[in-house]
Amino acid sequence: MPKQKTHKGMQKRFKVTASGKAKHRKAFRGHILGKKSGNRKRQLRQDGVVTGAEAIQIVNALRPSL
Structure with a gap:
């Protein structure tokens, strides 16, 4: 049985939080x-969080490296 590989593109773009959500740069x-206004740029500094079905797909793609 071959080893399952981590999706390298997703590994560069996402991190998985302790609660299992996917964190990404906006x-x-x-x-x-x-x-762009200062308020908009300030809000873009925060990391975005993916939840739901998309988060499950991302976490599964990153699972071998976790």
């Missing part, structure tokens, strides 16, 4: 920041 923070 989009739209990389460049063109001059036109």
Whole structure:
């Protein structure tokens, strides 16, 4: 039986929290920041959390490395 491999693309983009949720960096923070308000940029600093069915898929893809 071959070993199950971690999905390397997801490993770079997500971390799994202790409660099993998937944590990710929010989009739209990389460049063109001059036109975005300070309030918007401040909210984008926080990590986003994925819950529900998508979180289960992400955690299963990352399971071998956990």
